[in-house]
Amino acid sequence: MKGSGSTLRAAGYVVSRAFRGMAQAPMVQVLAVATTAVCMLLLGTVMLVWTNAQSVASAWGIDVPVTVYLHDDAPPDEVDELTRLLTEIPEVTSVERITPEDAMQRLAEGLGGEAGMLEGIEPEVLPASLEVRLEEGTSSAFVSALGDKVAAFGIVEDVAVAGSWADQAQAMLETVGQMALGAASLVGFACMAIVWSTIRLAVYARRSEIQILRLVGGSTQFVRGPFIVEGLMQGALGAAVAMSILYAGFDTVRPFLEDGLSLLFAAGTLRFFTPTEICMGVAFGAAVGLLGSRAAAGRYVVT
Amino acid sequence: MATMPILEFSSVTMTYGRGRAKTVALRDVSFRVPEGAFSVLVGPSGAGKSTLLKLVLAMERPDEGTIAVADRDIHRLRKHSIPYLRRNVGAVFQDFKLLPDATPLENVSLALQVLGLPRREVRARASRALEQVELEPGTRRAVSRMSGGEQQRVAIARALSGEPAILLADEPTGNLDPRLSREILDVLARINARGTTVMLATHDPIVRESGVVTHELELDAGRLVSDTLAEAEEDSPQPLDLDAETAPVGAGPLPVGAVA
Secondary structure (H helix, E strand, C coil): HHHHHHHHHHHHHHHHHHHHHHHHHHHHHHHHHHHHHHHHHHHHHHHHHHHHHHHHHHHHHHCCCEEEEEEECHHHHHHHHHHHHHCCCCCCEEEEECCHHHHHHHHHHHHHHHHHHHHCCCHCCCCCEEEEEEECCCCCHHHHHHHHCCCCHHHHHHHHEHHHHHHHHHHHHHHHHHHHHHHEEEHHHHHHHHHHHHHHHHHHHHHHHHHHHHCCCHHHHHHHHHHHHHHHHHHHHHHHHHHHHHHHHHHHHHHHHHHCCCCCCCCCCCCCCCHHHHHHHHHHHHHHHHHHHHHHHCCCCCC | CCCCEEEEEEEEEEEEEEEECEEEEEEEEEEEECCCCCCEEEECCCHHHHHHHHHHCCCCCEEEEEECCCEEEEEHCCCCCHHCCCCCCCEEECCCCCCCCHHHHHHHHHHHHHCCCCCHHHHHHHHHHHHCCCCCCCCCCHHHHHHHHHHHHHHHHHHHHHHCEEEEEEECCCCCCHHHHHHHHHHHHHHHCCEEEEEEEEECCHHHHHCCCCCCEEECCCCCEEEHHHHHHHCCCCCCCCCCCCCCCCCCCCCCCCCC
């Protein structure tokens, strides 16, 4: 018990020293947080565009090259047989069965606030379907031929095949996705560099204290801890500020986008990050800050 | 009965740099400091006094030889154990090494916070350490506004607060005038009288003339040229070895019946 008590007290010292350190140079902290926030804002914008583009694409069915609509009275064993035959095709990566209830739920989600319109409508008005996903790079000719063959089955009412425009939209979506990944890496490094230089300044400013702590027997964690906490706080605060600015901007722009591009967003509404995604963003900022500060303090703050 | 050594150097050699830039700071140095001693390390600048103290604090590693503090070879310690060694070896420096904007109590408390002690105990022990060096624990003055002598007392209090087995002082009077030097020496003498071993590196003649020193080591160009304790042991008469097998010829016990 005594050991855990002293560890807690040491942790308390580390955190309070980190806050005092930040208070000693407030302008440096503000600059570091602001610069980190700008970088994170860039990343957040790209991620938000990507997230929304994905949900719009999904609502438009761009991500499903072949949708097979089934007759209401299609016998289950024949549906199973068709599913099996489709699954056996090497180019097919997945076949998902969508019941009328699933389709109704998707429609309700797509309508968002207007979902009340569907009240009293039975799910059975929507057909059951099979969503067929294909390997990347499958040619449009193959997709059309597959559509034609499947349409010949008696249980099939209709087949919807995404056209070349869907391929282009999918390719664009992938490019945005790659941009988001690239931006994440760049922003990660930029934030790390910002935190690294701020912590190096702090290490330099507090070098006498570091020397004293080492002399009186401060462990590496005890001496290095405040700098690590400081970097972690800078990263997390920067990400939180970026999220707040992004939310304010998104909230302002959303009505204009939804009104102006109503056709594009008819099947789905624009959305901000979920609370989990926001937490992940702040955690990303904290992790980047931690890595930056660890690199800055690591070499100079050792026993 | 001989006193246990608290510090023992055995054939210690220490060099700085490599190749042509290589400088031998200590060369084959061996000595013992008994528990409770007031040892003084003398010698000209560059003799190796500070290097020797740094070795005891594990701030440097010897190239050869062993250094034992309370019978433990300190350079065999793992890296994470070094802070624990430093908590048992108090250190005082010529430039005080204090936080200039902090009060004496805050400076001393820092060494105790490292130990993870409760706040109340930190305060009590820091106050006690300051009282030992005759400083007022409640003062709100920053140490940068104190005299050199007072600052050195704060540094000594900080070194003492952890109740170390040995107190090292590197030129503690180097920045002080003769009056303040005597004051600091009196403080160190009182600490030593309470049982703490003191090892002091200096070329201040006041220290050597003070009469408090029980053991003097003299270094010159990295070599130990004089060790008063070792010399005294050599000069003292050796006890007679009455073992017949190992005793030198003519020194054995008298044969039974020879005096009959």
